[in-house]
Amino acid sequence: MEENKTQMIIGFLGGVSIISVIGLIILAVAFVNLRGSGSVSGVGKVIDTVDLMSVSDGEHIRGNKNAPITIIEWSDFQCPFCQKFDSTTKRILDEYGDSVRLVYRHFPLDSIHPYARKSAEASECAGEQGKFWQYHDGLYAGQSSIQSGGVQFLKNLATNLELNADKFNECLDSGKFADLVEQHYQAGISAGVTGTPGSFLNGKALGGALPYESLKAQIDLLIQ
Secondary structure (H helix, E strand, O other): OHHHHHHHHHHHHHHHHHHHHHHHHHHHHHHHHHHHHOOOOOOOOOOOOOOOOOOOOOOEEEEOOOOOEEEEEEEOOOOHHHHHHHHHHHHHHHHHHHHEEEEEEEOOOOOOOOOHHHHHHHHHHHHHOOOHHHHHHHHHHOHHHHHHHHHHHHHHHHHHOOOOHHHHHHHHHHOOOHHHHHHHHHHHHHHOOOOOOEEEEOOEEOOOOOOHHHHHHHHHHHHO
């Protein structure tokens, strides 16, 4: 009888240990994902107009949100140079890991890109459902179709990303984030942005879609 009790206790403790280990593994994975994710799934935030180079947790940050090196990019989803610079920044983030973060802000060039502003609003509607960066990447991947597809393309992309279509369409059609996009645009003008991408490295203007090698060289100087 005592032997059976002992076996039951050992079995129970073994089960608890296994559950504890599994729990720790889950927590560790969640911590790692959170550590490098920044505000990947948030809705954009109004920019501080007093200090335009300051970054808050509510902004769209790709990479380690606490990274010492910051690239701030005012961008336009219909801009081919922005698409090219996006590839550059992704390469930089892959190479430098937790040392660099990218902050995305809107700067639609309405005069030459008629759907840039609505694309920006659409990305915020996607962010409302936790998929800003997925939508951001989808817009650049399908950039050549934005002009021809218009608003319907934006809605189709949301469907392809398995967003709640009704909620997304209502958000986009209502212009829910129009004021936010305009605030980003005006803040960009105040920062001296005249074209896209309007990029800054730790507050220093980069002067457009800097090639990978040039951007890497500037980052290396900051790390030394």
